[in-house]
Amino acid sequence: VDRREQILDRAEHLLDAEGPGALTMRRIADDLGIRAPSLYKHLRGKDDIVAALQGRALIDLAAALRPETGDPIALAGAYRRWALHHPHRYELTTRRELLRDRLPPGVEAAAAAPLVTTVGGDQHLARALWALAHGLVDLELAHRFPPGADLDRTWALAVARLAPPERPS
Amino acid sequence: VDRREQILDRAEHLLDAEGPGALTMRRIADDLGIRAPSLYKHLRGKDDIVAALQGRALIDLAAALRPETGDPIALAGAYRRWALHHPHRYELTTRRELLRDRLPPGVEAAAAAPLVTTVGGDQHLARALWALAHGLVDLELAHRFPPGADLDRTWALAVARLAPPERPS
DNA sequence: ACCTGAACACCGTTCAAGT
DNA sequence: ACCTGAACACCGTTCAAGT
Numbered sequence: 001v002d003r004r005e006q007i008l009d010r011a012e013h014l015l016d017a018e019g020p021g022a023l024t025m026r027r028i029a030d031d032l033g034i035r036a037p038s039l040y041k042h043l044r045g046k047d048d049i050v051a052a053l054q055g056r057a058l059i060d061l062a063a064a065l066r067p068e069t070g071d072p073i074a075l076a077g078a079y080r081r082w083a084l085h086h087p088h089r090y091e092l093t094t095r096r097e098l099l100r101d102r103l104p105p106g107v108e109a110a111a112a113a114p115l116v117t118t119v120g121g122d123q124h125l126a127r128a129l130w131a132l133a134h135g136l137v138d139l140e141l142a143h144r145f146p147p148g149a150d151l152d153r154t155w156a157l158a159v160a161r162l163a164p165p166e167r168p169s
Numbered sequence: 170v171d172r173r174e175q176i177l178d179r180a181e182h183l184l185d186a187e188g189p190g191a192l193t194m195r196r197i198a199d200d201l202g203i204r205a206p207s208l209y210k211h212l213r214g215k216d217d218i219v220a221a222l223q224g225r226a227l228i229d230l231a232a233a234l235r236p237e238t239g240d241p242i243a244l245a246g247a248y249r250r251w252a253l254h255h256p257h258r259y260e261l262t263t264r265r266e267l268l269r270d271r272l273p274p275g276v277e278a279a280a281a282a283p284l285v286t287t288v289g290g291d292q293h294l295a296r297a298l299w300a301l302a303h304g305l306v307d308l309e310l311a312h313r314f315p316p317g318a319d320l321d322r323t324w325a326l327a328v329a330r331l332a333p334p335e336r337p338s
Numbered sequence: 339a340c341c342t343g344a345a346c347a348c349c350g351t352t353c354a355a356g357t
Numbered sequence: 358a359c360c361t362g363a364a365c366a367c368c369g370t371t372c373a374a375g376t
Contacts, residue, residue, distance in 0.1 A: 003340090025369060037370075038341050046369065095264050098313070127314060128301065128327035135304025136297070144267070145296060158297035161331050172359090194350060206351075207360050215350065342375070349368060356361070 004042045007032065011049050012056065012089075019088045020096070023049070050092065051102035057089040058103070062111040069114040072163040076133050076155060083137040090137065119163050129163050173211045176201065180218050181225065181258075188257045189265070192218070219261065220271035226258040227272070231279040238283040241332035245302050245324060252306040259306065288332050298332050 010031050014022050025046055029036040043049060061082050068078040083090040100108070112130070119125040136155060139145060179200045183191050194215055198205040212218060230251050237247040252259040269277070281299070288294040305324060308314060 024367090026367085034340090035342060037343085037372085040370075041340060094311075098311070124319075124323045124326045127308075127318070127320075127323045128305070128330075131304030131308055131323075131327070132297065132301045132331075133304070134308060135300030135302070138307065139296075139300055139303060142263075142267070149296070150293075151296075154293045154296045154300075157293045158300070158331065161297075162301075162327065193348090195348085203359090204361060206353085206362085209351075210359065340376085342373105344372090344374100346371080347369095350366095352365080353363090354361105355363100357359085 007039060007042055008049065008052050008056075012053055015053060015088050015092060016086070020092055023092075047099060048102065050096065051099035053089070054093045054096075054098060055103045055107055057086070057093045058107045058111045060086075060089075062107070062113075065111065065114040069117050071165060072118055072129065072159050073156065073165070075114060075118050076129070076159045079133045080137055080155065083141070087141050090141065094134070094138065125163060129159070132158055132162055176208060176211055177218065177221050177225075181222055184222060184257050184261060185255070189261050192261075216268060217271065219265065220268035222258070223262045223265075223267060224272045224276055226255070226262045227276045227280045229255075229258075231276070231282070234280065234283040238286050240334060241287055241298065241328050242325065242334070244283060244287050245298070245328045248302045249306055249324065252310070256310050259310065263303070263307065294332060298328070301327055301331055 007028065011023060011028050014027060014031065023046075025036040025039055028049070029039055061079075064082045065075060065078050068074040098108075112126070115130055116123070116126045119129060136151070136158070140151060145151065176197065180192060180197050183196060183200065192215075194205040194208055197218070198208055230248075233251045234244060234247050237243040267277075281295070284299055285292070285295045288298060305320070305327070309320060314320065
């Protein structure tokens, strides 16, 4: 129905299947059976596509994290699982500049909210836990750890030390 | 003297000054007063340049970390300082695939050694501390934290929790 | 309203040719 | 030994033109 959504769907499919390197205007257009210049009648340019896919990814990530709010271990697990399940989407939102101006408003905050709530509102702790999870995922996806490394154990140890679960008083 | 080193020096200067986006064969050649195809008489291609600069960066980072071995806080501080002082070099070794086959042997291990020693040999803890530092730096360089955030405090809190200094017995 | 071909300013890279 | 121009297969993007 909406041509713009069709384009974005194809682009997302291409991203998932072949990674950010395959996300070119000519490839997207080819998949739709048109020529690259035609895309510019429906969107402003490639940045528009990237920003839209970043927005979708953040919304999807937020939805994956929300049910795990409260338990740091479970939340970290959900973060890791989402990233490993959508590595190219994670790369697009994380390794490329986040195009904030074109993002649906509140999306970034929605993805951050479960984190802040889970650590009890401490901003520094929330940022640290985020950085830890991002760092672990980023290094894992970049194959920076030795092949046989037991990363489950690394995650468990690290999260437990950084953000021990709230003891009910 | 060695033309290859001259090329790498120029490339490194270009990287520091304008970032990875400016690191093109034509720009490097222009800076040297020659044409791009001439570069291929001295190196195999652009990957060769990237790998060489990644190697230099890791050696430099290792040298910056070594003196701080032993104290997790000081080590993390040195890591952060190096990354903020050479943001484009950090990006080149971290956001782009690490070209291990073309790296000087042992360089990756040399950069990791101070970390492993500092946490007392625990591999999981070493990986966690590395991921935390990388995640914090990566998010800071990507402007993912709010502008006024007191990141000094975030680092201090996070490192202290994850890797408390060894108590002398 | 939607799509096209041709063009522009870029990439990395190859190769025959010049000195 | 070192460098060159021309070319190839790519990029994102613009624009006059076609239906």
